[in-house]
Amino acid sequence: MLETEIRDLFQRQVASDLPVARVSIAEAHRAARRRLRLRRAAAAVSPLIAAVAVLAIAASGSALTGAGRAPAGPGGQPAAPRQFSSTRSYVRLTWLPGRSAVTQYRLSSASDGLDISSSIVWDFGAMAAGQCQLRHRTLSCPVIRGLPLRRVVGLVGGRPMYLSVLGINVRILSWEYAPGAWAQMAGTSGASAVRAALRIARGARFGPAVAAPARFPYRLVGVPAGWSLSGLSISPGYHDLIQTATFSAPASSRLSAPVITAAPAGTMASCKRLIASPAVGEYQVRYQTIRGYRVLLSFGPAGQGSPRQHSLCVPDADGTLLELQGGPNSSMVPVFEHLRLLGANPARWTTRPLG
Amino acid sequence: MTSQRDHDYIEYVTLRLPALRRLALLLCQDLHRADDLVQQAIIRVYLHWPKAARAGNIDAYVHTIVVREFLHERRSSWTRRVSVTGDLPDTPAATPDQDWSLDLRAAVAALPPRQRAVLVLRFYCDLSIDQTAHALQCTPGTVKSQTAKALGSLRTALGREAGRARFQDATSLRSHGEAASNA
Numbered sequence: 001m002l003e004t005e006i007r008d009l010f011q012r013q014v015a016s017d018l019p020v021a022r023v024s025i026a027e028a029h030r031a032a033r034r035r036l037r038l039r040r041a042a043a044a045v046s047p048l049i050a051a052v053a054v055l056a057i058a059a060s061g062s063a064l065t066g067a068g069r070a071p072a073g074p075g076g077q078p079a080a081p082r083q084f085s086s087t088r089s090y091v092r093l094t095w096l097p098g099r100s101a102v103t104q105y106r107l108s109s110a111s112d113g114l115d116i117s118s119s120i121v122w123d124f125g126a127m128a129a130g131q132c133q134l135r136h137r138t139l140s141c142p143v144i145r146g147l148p149l150r151r152v153v154g155l156v157g158g159r160p161m162y163l164s165v166l167g168i169n170v171r172i173l174s175w176e177y178a179p180g181a182w183a184q185m186a187g188t189s190g191a192s193a194v195r196a197a198l199r200i201a202r203g204a205r206f207g208p209a210v211a212a213p214a215r216f217p218y219r220l221v222g223v224p225a226g227w228s229l230s231g232l233s234i235s236p237g238y239h240d241l242i243q244t245a246t247f248s249a250p251a252s253s254r255l256s257a258p259v260i261t262a263a264p265a266g267t268m269a270s271c272k273r274l275i276a277s278p279a280v281g282e283y284q285v286r287y288q289t290i291r292g293y294r295v296l297l298s299f300g301p302a303g304q305g306s307p308r309q310h311s312l313c314v315p316d317a318d319g320t321l322l323e324l325q326g327g328p329n330s331s332m333v334p335v336f337e338h339l340r341l342l343g344a345n346p347a348r349w350t351t352r353p354l355g
Numbered sequence: 356m357t358s359q360r361d362h363d364y365i366e367y368v369t370l371r372l373p374a375l376r377r378l379a380l381l382l383c384q385d386l387h388r389a390d391d392l393v394q395q396a397i398i399r400v401y402l403h404w405p406k407a408a409r410a411g412n413i414d415a416y417v418h419t420i421v422v423r424e425f426l427h428e429r430r431s432s433w434t435r436r437v438s439v440t441g442d443l444p445d446t447p448a449a450t451p452d453q454d455w456s457l458d459l460r461a462a463v464a465a466l467p468p469r470q471r472a473v474l475v476l477r478f479y480c481d482l483s484i485d486q487t488a489h490a491l492q493c494t495p496g497t498v499k500s501q502t503a504k505a506l507g508s509l510r511t512a513l514g515r516e517a518g519r520a521r522f523q524d525a526t527s528l529r530s531h532g533e534a535a536s537n538a
Contacts, residue, residue: 032401167469
């Protein structure tokens with residue numbers, strides 16, 4: 001029977017020893033603790049401070065909404081670059097269904113991702129040129145490979161939009177927004193939502209100037225050459241602006257490149273909640289005053305073969321909560337010494353977080 | 356400061372990592388993607404650890420996380436980066452196997468993710484229809500129909516491969532015959 005052969009196949013596939021795992025439990029543990037901290041920090045900020053932050057963002061034109069008239073639609077779309085900016089979204093959505101909002105922007109050199117939260121939940125992604133390959137009506141992008149493009153559901157900027165269905169009810173819409181550059185939307189809603197998704201796609205504007213650059217409440221100064229911002233995520237939809245910037249440094253750098261999370265100022269309790277889930281093994285926490293700011297330093301975990309992870313949290317650095325997460329065995333105190341704080345007024349923030 | 360939660364989590368994941376990798380391998384049919392899936396799933400295990408610890412069967416709970424993460428990752432993860440340590444290991448050459456087994460393996464790998472997940476849960480994890488439905492967040496009827504569709508797809512694919520093999524054998528025999536007669 002076929003069922004028996006399937007069982008035998010599965011048993012044979014897993015019977016042999018697997019190669020050494022590339023999975024890092026320590027890294028997963030760290031990432032999970034980090035997510036918990038962000039969730040707790042988002043819930044901990046006072047409503048008054050959150051309201052001020054929202055108004056300030058609105059007054060400054062928001063971190064990522066474009067100023068001025070949007071350029072022509074995809075019909076006159078310039079060629080997409082092979083690398084996006086990590087501080088400026090390459091896409092802006094000019095139409096969303098009622099009661100919808102973009103809840104997170106994720107920027108990197110390879111792609112921009114937008115999470116749209118509404119009664120229909122869609123992920124929107126724009127890939128830089130060359131990230132996807134179309135061969136024999138099958139599209140392969142970094143995340144989803146081998147997606148068959150069979151059914152055209154409409155035109156976007158004169159180019160076909162393809163609908164692919166995965167599993168029972170997962171719909172993926174793909175279209176080429178510029179020569180060699182693809183965008184995709186994915187959701188699990190019903191067929192009727194495809195019409196709304198088509199309208200979202202037709203309202204998408206692409207280009208290096210469709211969105212204002214992100215603004216940062218700090219600047220890293222005096223860091224060694226070769227540092228760069230490799231990724232940025234911004235969550236404007238939870239009454240706070242939570243911004244997480246991932247920096248990269250050459251291997252020879254004496255300073256460890258941090259991951260910096262910024263949010264409206266909180267209290268030391270906010271920082272305590274960020275480290276409320278310490279890891280196994282030796283884990284240390286202490287308070288210290290650095291540059292006149294009261295900070296919470298944490299070290300851990302050690303043991304289990306994993307190096308120490310350092311973090312530094314300032315609950316109120318001139319109106320901004322900052323958390324610096326470091327690499328193995330690298331204190332974040334020296335990095336904090338290189339941080340120029342720009343206050344709580346977004347008008348005084350910078351679009352260049354390095355230099 | 357220490358936490359019992361963290362201690363229990365680290366201990367569990369360390370012990371069960373090989374089993375999770377095997378499950379992920381069957382779902383993804385690719386070792387590199389399987390490790391990425393496990394890396395992502397064990398993050399979620401930590402986030403849901405209090406609930407997992409209270410579950411009657413932690414393994415089943417964690418397997419459900421792995422399967423749902425597999426299906427969710429296939430739906431949408433545009434810029435989700437999974438940090439996985441170490442160099443890519445050399446993949447050993449496939450051991451010699453019968454054509455039939457290779458065809459079946461390829462046919463399983465070609466199934467849609469959800470159908471493949473149903474087969475893995477039912478024929479590797481030996482879950483019941485109801486248990487499979489709970490893991491996949493669907494109805495038992497859907498599990499039955501997905502199973503039937505998967506098996507039907509496999510039978511069709513294997514039947515097609517068997518036919519192609521017979522055709523290739525026939526043409527090979529014919530060419531050998533012609534060569535012999537021309538010699």
